[in-house]
Amino acid sequence: MCQKNCRGDCDCESQPMGGGQRGTKCDVRILLVGEPGVGKTSLILSLVGEEFPEDVPPRAEEITIPADVTPEKVPTHIVDFSNQEQSAEELSEEILKSNVICIVYSVVDDDTIDRITDYWLPLIRRVLGEEHSTPVVLVGNKVDLVEYSSLELILPIMNQNQEVETCVECSAKTLKNISELFYYAQKAVLHPTGPLYVPHERELTDKCKQALTRVFRICDFNNDGALNDFELDRFQQKCFNTPLEPQALQDLKALVSRQLPEGVREKEGDPKQGGLTLAGFLFLHKLFIQRGRHETTWTILRKFGYDDSLYLSREYLFPKIRVPAGTTTELTEKGHNFLKMLFEKHDLDKDEALCPNELEQLFSVCPVVPWGPELIYTVATNERRFLTKSGYLAMWTLTAALDVTKVMEYFAYLGFMSVTNAESQLDAVTVTRDKQLDLQLKQTMRNVFHCRIIGPQGAGKTSFLQGFLGRTAQETDEIPRAHLPRYTISSVPVYSQEKFLVLHEIDIFSMHDVLTPPELHCDVVCLLYDASNSKSFEYIARIYKKYFEKSRVPVLVVASKCDRSPVKQDYSVQPEEFCNLHKLPPPQMFTTTPATAGEPAKVSRDIYIRLATMAAYPNLKRLVHVLQSRPSWIGEYTNQMMELPPEVTAWMKVGLGAAAVTVMGLLLMRTLKNANTAN
Incomplete structure (x- = not known):
């Protein structure tokens, strides 16, 4: 079913919104209203017959103009209203169905002008609501009978009523401006002025400024605050599929510079590197609209995903993607390259890290930053807790793995399609092959592997997750509890290939805890116990026997807190014997190497590499361990x-x-x- 207020069958749902040069309407329905005798019916018949009718009926039948004969290539329905033949209820129904309403008045009868504000505009508001968005066009007919213009009386009405889009003076008798009347009515629907411009303030609306600011920042590839010649040419080709002629470009900058000096930034010795500032870019669009060229602004906004209400359309933000059970989602090379470009664009001091201000600027074209304060504890940072490039890419990789919809939404905000010329954000992500098929073929093309870290409370799971990022137990203790993440991610080498390993912490609160299906869906399991607590191992032993004894998921047992004195476990068999009985690798020891004179504390990455290797090669469970451990x-x-x-x-x-x-x-x-x- 069409979601765009269209009538009848249409193929709207198969057409992406925000990608074309016209609005998102399938057709345009124009309703003509006004006082009796102002010439509504004559206007319609003069348009269709291309001559003034001698015999005019009380009301013209509905006229449909095919798309191929209209300037905007949209089917157009023209509807007449007559007080003689129709009731007030029928008038209300027609107002509700219309896309644009033309209020016709006679330029020789001031009473018909007074009725615009006394009757017609209030009636339309009663039917549609005070905040309605249906545009109104004022039509002054019978200009052939006078030698003056009625615009002096009409302009105050236009300025005081925001729904009034424009005014057209015409003559049904001489055919003057008849075609223009219906063209402007079409244009009022497909390229409305209201969302863009406030006439009485002679200023762009706040929403329009916000949308154009996003467009500007996306197109400012070198992030210097001005669109240079190269950036303006790419912008022109993106929006209008044609290059910008050098002379036209210089004329455009000269026009802005004359009226708004701060709108153009000059660069000594290289005029091509100077360019249009944000103030100049906004001023240029205000000029377009004031000169009746608002379709230019709409073309640009729609290319960048905006709908008629200046919101990014749902179809633009969330293209449909199917992720079957057993598959995962990852970033493609195209997605990675786009992210690297964004990082380099906003790393202003070129220190290979994004400070909080740089990160905020990167996401300034988005409603909010997609990650909270836990970000710097989820991925690698530098010593100042700034996001490194590897940590930045890892965080996006984690987001793609856990919430691919969010990745596509934010790639849309950040201008992925505009920068890469991709059809949609689907080019930035890939759905991996079913894991069961990977197991059958004994090979995988995945680059991201999921590891569940399962153990009782207090076993050291948080330290294990933070150790993956190179943080010691002391550094982990300094993290605010409210900011502790349940996930960490980093890249690790697996036989000379860089893979991403996602660690997910799962607490076991009692011996009888139940794991959910999502918690069981992973590539490798790390069962972690506290070697200094005699009750700790039993928790993970029970979990293993309940969920993983007959599973094909590789399992590694890890003993934490090995810097303390290990104790005998209160279980029927000790960890080493348990692993041997169940053909698991021997328990691995995990601890932070304490600091010594001249040597800082550090965390070995061997266990994490082993987990990633087991995840990548699940068919070789014990062999992976043997090959990586020197007997x-x-x-x-x-x-x-x-x-x-x-x-x-x-x-x-x-x-x-x-x-x-x-x-x-x-x-x-x-x-x-x-x-x-x-x-």
Whole structure:
């Protein structure tokens, strides 16, 4: 069903809003009202017959003008009203159905002019509401009978009534301005002045200024506060599909400079790098509207997604995307490149980080910044807690993974389609292949992997999440509790390829806690317990046996707080034996390396790399761990070999190397065989 107040069948829903040069109406319905004898019917018949009718009926039948013969290429319906044949109820119905209302008056009868404000405008407001948006066109007929203009009487009416779009003087008898009358009526619907301009203030509306300011900032690619020749030419081609001639460009800047000196910024030695400031850009549009060229402003606004009420249309912000179960969403290379361009544009001091002011400027074209104060604890920052480029890209990657709709909304605000010439924000995101298919094919093209960090309260999950970002336990303790995120994300190397790992903290409050399906949907699980608390391991052991014992999701057990004295766990088996029984990698130790003289505290990334590798290669659960962990016997024999003579060491190295290759080959074959059997 059409959502644009159209009548009858149409294909509006298949047409993207905000992309064309005209409004979003499927057709235009023009209603002519006025006092008896002012010439409403004669105007319609003169337009259709191209001559003045000698015999005029009380009312003309509804006329439909095909799209191909109208200037705006929109079907137009012209409706006459007659007090003789129609009731007040029928008049109200026609007012409600119309897109524009022409109030016709006679230039030779001042009483018909008085009735505009005494009767017709109040009637329209009663039917449509005081704040209605249906434009009104005042039509002065019978100018062939006078040698003066009625505009002196009409201008105060136009200035005092915002719904009055324009006034046209014409003659049904001589056909003067008949075509123009209906063209302006069409134009009032498709390119209304009301949302753009306040006539009595001779100023742009606040919403229009806000919209044009967003357009300006998107097109200011070098972020210097002025549109230079290159930027203006790209803007022209984006909006009107034609380049801007050099002379026309200079004339335009000269026009603005004469009337508003601060509207143009000159650059010594390179006039092409000077340009139109925001003040000049807004002034130029005010000039367009004052000269009756408001369709130019509308063309620009619609190219940047605005609807007739100067809101970004829902279709523009939220293109339809289907994300089936088992799939995930990631940014494409085109999306990443757009984000990098934005970062470089707003990193004014070129320190590879965005300070709060720079971040605020980046999102100045959006209603609000999409992230709260937890941002700087979710991704990597520099020592001043400014957002680094890697942290910035990681945060967008996390947003795409968790809320792809928000990514598409903000990419629209930020001008993705305008900058990249993409059809929609769908070019910025991709839906990955079903994970089950990845498991069957034993390979994945994903770049983002999800890890659930599950454990009892107090086990150290928050420290583990912050450790992923290189923060020590002491630094984690200094984070305000209200700003602690449930997620962290960073890039990690997986066999020389950079992948993103998303850590999601899940608390276990009791032995009988239930995990939800979304919590179980992940690529790898980290079961974390406190090695210094004898009750801690039982929580994760029960969770493993309940949810993951028969699952194909890789699991890694991690013992935290290993800087304290470990204690025996109050469970039927100890963690090492539990992992061995369930064919899991041995428990991994996690702690922050304490600071020493001259060496700051630090966090090892080995566990995080292991988790990412297990997520990327789930079919090789144990092998991944073995390949990334040097067995202790290798270390012992290596140390012994260092004490032997060189000639003996050489032969032993060869033998040991051959043996290691054989063992690893057998282990690989066995693991692959088990994986195939499991599948």
